[in-house]
Structures are given as C-alpha cells and as structure tokens.
Amino acid sequence: MPTIGILGGGQLARMLALAGAPLGLRFLVVDNATDACAGQVAPLLRADWRDFDALAGFARRVDVATFDFENVPAETAHWLATHTLVFPNPRALSISQDRLAEKTLFGEIGLDTPAFAAIDSRDDLARAVEHVGCPAILKTRRLGYDGKGQYRLKSAADVDAAWAALAGAPSILEAFVPFERELSVIGVRSRDGEFRTYPLTRNWHAEGILSASFAPASGTDALAPHAFGHARRIAERLDYVGTFALELFVHDGRLLGNEMAPRVHNSGHWTIEGAACSQFENHLRAVLGLPLGDTAALGLSVMLNWVGELPPATPVLAEPGAHWHDYGKQARAGRKVGHATVCAASAAHLRDR
Ligand code: AMP
Numbered sequence: 001m002p003t004i005g006i007l008g009g010g011q012l013a014r015m016l017a018l019a020g021a022p023l024g025l026r027f028l029v030v031d032n033a034t035d036a037c038a039g040q041v042a043p044l045l046r047a048d049w050r051d052f053d054a055l056a057g058f059a060r061r062v063d064v065a066t067f068d069f070e071n072v073p074a075e076t077a078h079w080l081a082t083h084t085l086v087f088p089n090p091r092a093l094s095i096s097q098d099r100l101a102e103k104t105l106f107g108e109i110g111l112d113t114p115a116f117a118a119i120d121s122r123d124d125l126a127r128a129v130e131h132v133g134c135p136a137i138l139k140t141r142r143l144g145y146d147g148k149g150q151y152r153l154k155s156a157a158d159v160d161a162a163w164a165a166l167a168g169a170p171s172i173l174e175a176f177v178p179f180e181r182e183l184s185v186i187g188v189r190s191r192d193g194e195f196r197t198y199p200l201t202r203n204w205h206a207e208g209i210l211s212a213s214f215a216p217a218s219g220t221d222a223l224a225p226h227a228f229g230h231a232r233r234i235a236e237r238l239d240y241v242g243t244f245a246l247e248l249f250v251h252d253g254r255l256l257g258n259e260m261a262p263r264v265h266n267s268g269h270w271t272i273e274g275a276a277c278s279q280f281e282n283h284l285r286a287v288l289g290l291p292l293g294d295t296a297a298l299g300l301s302v303m304l305n306w307v308g309e310l311p312p313a314t315p316v317l318a319e320p321g322a323h324w325h326d327y328g329k330q331a332r333a334g335r336k337v338g339h340a341t342v343c344a345a346s347a348a349h350l351r352d353r
Contacts (some may be wrong), residue, residue, distance in 0.1 A: 001026055005062030008069025008075075009036025009044055010335065011327040012264050015272070017042040018067065019280035025288075028069075030058050031319060037328045040067070041072045042210035056278055059083035066242060070097060070262050084145040084317050087191070087264050092238035095333075096262040099141045099172050100127070109233035113180040113330055114249070115175040115259045122163045129156045135176035138162045140169045147276070150208060152176070179254060180248035186268035187231040188243045188282040191289040195235055196282070197228045198295045199277055201267045206307075209334065213267045213303040217276060218347075226255055234260060243268070243283035248338045266305065272345050274301030299345045306338040316340050319353050 001024050006013040009031030017027045018041060027042035034046050047054035049072055057063070067077075071095060077090035078167065095101045103113045117128035118139065133154065140149035150171070151162040182205065186198040199216030209291040220227075229244070230248045232297035245265030247258040277285075277293025285292055309331035316322045318343065326338045344350035 001027055002063040003061060003282065004287065005058055005068045006031065006038065007065065007072045007080075008035065008051075009038035010068050011037060011329070012037035013068035014041055014327060015325075016066075016264065016284060018106075019278055019282050023281070023284065024348060025284060028061055030055070035330075040328045049073050053081060055080060056083060062065045064287050066283070066287050067093065071220050071325050075113075081316050085287075087241040088244070089239060089241070093262050095238065096161070096244075096260050097142055099139055099144070099259065100170075102260060103172065103257065104232065105237065106230075109230060110233075111230040111238055111257040112254065116172045116176045118305050119171040122159070122168075125163055125171075125173060126156070126159050129153065129159055131281075132173050132175050133157075136162065137174050137176055138166055139174060140166055140171050142170070148208070154313075160204050177249050177251050179251045179256075180253075181217075181250045182258075183220065183223070183227065183250060184249075184265065184267040184270065185227050185231040185246040186243065186265060186279050187228075187246065188279070188286050188292060188295070189235040189237055189240050190286045190292050190332040191241050194292055195232050196295045197231055198279065199297045200224050201226060202271065203267050207305055207334075207337070210266045210305055211307070212305065213270055213301075215270050215301050215303075216297050223250065223253075223255060230255070230257065242286045243279045243311075250293055266339075267268050267303075268338055269325070270301035270303040270343075271295075272325075273341050274298055290330075299343055300347060300350045301341055301343045302350060303339055303341045305336060306340070307336055308333050310338050321349070321353060 003026040006029045009029040013029050026039045029042050031046045034050045074094040099272050115132045118123050132346040136153045151165040168319045182203045185202045189195045200220045201213050201215040202210045202288045204215035243264045245261040249256040264279045276296050321343045323341045
C-alpha cells in the first residue's frame with residue numbers, strides 16, 4: 001500500500017487524502033501549522049520548508065511526494081527530488097511560481113496573454129504604464145494567490161501608490177482585460193505521457209477569489225479544442241505529471257492565458273461529484289503511475305465557494321443533487337473554508353436548484 005507525501009496541509013491535501021482512501025492509499029502531510037486542516041484526515045508532520053532533517057524523515061516514509069501548495073521553495077522541491085520521487089517535477093513547479101516565466105512559456109507554446117512587462121524598479125513601472133497602457137494590474141512575480149500581491153492602476157497617476165503597495169517586489173505589469181468570461185482547463189498527464197482534460201469550466205471571481213464555477217461551460221465548442229491544445233503543449237513542455245489548471249480569459253472571442261496552477265485546483269472541485277473520476281483521484285493515479293480515470297462530466301455542475309465563513313449547511317443538504325464540503329478550518333475573512341456542488345442532469349434542473 002503506497003504512501004503519498006503531500007507538501008502543504010490545506011483543503012487540497014485534505015481532498016486528495018479523501019480521494020485516495022478507496023484506492024487503499026496512505027498519506028503523510030507536511031505543513032508548518034499544527035492545525036493544518038488535512039491533519040484531520042491524514043497523519044500530519046509539522047515542519048518548515050527548510051527543515052531538511054525533518055524532510056529527510058518525510059522522504060524516507062513516502063513512496064512519492066506531491067504538492068497541495070505551489071509556493072514550496074524551489075530549493076526544497078529540488079532537494080526532495082534527490083531523496084524521493086516528486087511529481088510534478090521541480091522545474092514545472094518553479095516555472096509556475098513565477099508569473100514572468102509562466103507567461104513567457106505561454107507565448108512559446110502559442111498561447112496569447114494580456115500585454116505585460118517585467119518590472120524591477122519604479123522607472124520600469126513608469127515606462128511600462130506607457131507601453132502596456134491603463135487600466136493595468138501590477139502583480140508580484142512570486143507568492144501571489146487569490147488576488148494577493150496585486151495592485152490595480154487606473155492611470156499613470158497611480159504609479160507611486162502601486163510601487164509602494166508591492167514594496168518594490170519583482171513584478172509584472174499586465175494590461176487589464178475586459179474579458180467576456182473566464183474559463184479554466186483542468187488537465188492531467190500520466191507518468192507515461194497520456195494526457196486528458198475535463199470539460200471546460202467557467203469561473204467567476206470576486207475580489208480576486210474564485211466565487212463560483214460551472215461545468216461543462218456552455219457555448220465553448222469552438223474554443224475548447226484550442227484551450228485543450230494549449231494545456232497539452234504546456235504539460236508536454238514541462239514534462240508535467242499530475243493534475244493542473246490553466247486559467248484563461250475569453251476576450252473578443254479569443255483565448256488569453258492568465259496563469260497556471262501546478263496542482264489540483266479550486267475550479268476543478270466540481271469533478272468530485274460531477275465527473276466520472278475526480279481531479280483528486282486522477283492526480284493520485286498520475287503520480288503513482290496508475291491508469292488515468294475517465295474525465296467525462298456526469299451532467300451539469302455548479303460549485304459555490306464558501307469564503308470567510310460557512311453558511312448554514314442544512315438548506316444545502318436538503319437539496320437533491322447538492323453536496324457539502326466543510327474543510328474544517330477556522331472562519332477568517334478572505335479564507336476558503338468550504339464549498340458546495342450542485343449537480344443535475346439538465347440545465348433546467350440545475351436552475352431549479
Ligand atoms: P490571478 O491571481 O492573476 O489569477 O487574478 C485573480 C483574478 O483577478 C482573475 O481570475 C481575474 O478575475 C482577475 N484578473 C487578474 N488579472 C487580470 C487582468 N489582466 N485583466 C482582468 N482581470 C484580471
């Protein structure tokens with residue numbers, strides 16, 4: 001019975017462990033917080049990312065290591081890869097940790113992006129505002145998530161405020177895209193290179209945080225082959241193994257690459273009940289070298305994120321086709337604490353619910 005090691009003990013690790021139980025898998029989660037919520041369902045080792053003694057013990061106890069958290073330091077991922085199998089590989093992780101490297105990769109595989117420029121100084125920013133135009137978003141190259149590490153510029157008058165807000169961190173300035181919609185591809189690639197995607201997911205964000213997802217996204221027949229092709233080329237270029245997400249904007253009917261996440265993703269949570277095999281189970285199958293599962297949708301699904309605190313569960317549980325997920329986390333503003341997924345056979349049924 002193999003043991004999967006997971007770096008990071010949040011809700012993604014928790015849902016990976018829950019998906020792995022029927023496969024007979026064991027887990028060991030490492031996190032520096034003693035109350036990491038995956039620790040409620042799997043053994044938790046408390047250690048910092050640079051505690052190499054503790055990580056050596058972790059590596060000895062696991063057959064393969066993977067991530068719930070993409071900002072594990074590249075040094076730690078590389079070190080770990082010399083002590084155990086690590087999927088996705090550390091290079092894939094480090095490219096997706098850096099918005100500049102990630103957008104450069106998108107360009108190389110033929111995926112357009114919003115206009116952007118690399119920013120290392122206030123002068124770079126002032127010049128980039130001229131070239132990229134406004135409105136624009138200044139984003140830190142690293143460690144940004146859920147809209148954190150971002151500043152929106154309405155005009156060139158905001159340059160000083162934006163530079164101060166990001167405290168001089170290496171960044172990119174990105175044109176603000178008045179997109180028609182946001183889509184994501186949840187893709188999975190196996191150790192022997194087989195690649196599958198789930199149907200496209202449509203996403204809505206509020207204040208930079210995912211609020212709702214709907215899948216399969218309607219009206220995407222023409223775009224889907226392009227989106228899947230981009231995802232496949234990215235996965236092949238990175239020799240990626242496991243589940244990942246590619247987040248896209250649709251603007252003037254064209255796809256633009258926003259970012260990728262080198263892990264299971266919030267916009268794929270609907271696959272737990274809404275697809276034949278979930279993104280979590282498929283990630284585990286991929287990193288273990290097992291055959292991939294069927295990514296077909298079973299009907300239509302809507303996923304609603306609970307951010308900050310949970311609403312009452314009872315009305316959701318009373319609804320046919322509704323599924324409740326409480327991550328076992330303390331309520332806190334801006335924190336993802338749970339989600340619900342409502343599944344139905346048709347759009348009319350889903351609307352009713
Ligand atoms: P990110 O962390 O870069 O994925 O940004 C979070 C969310 O902010 C995205 O999903 C969009 O809703 C919005 N956003 C980010 N970048 C842009 C952009 N260049 N233009 C318009 N909206 C954006």
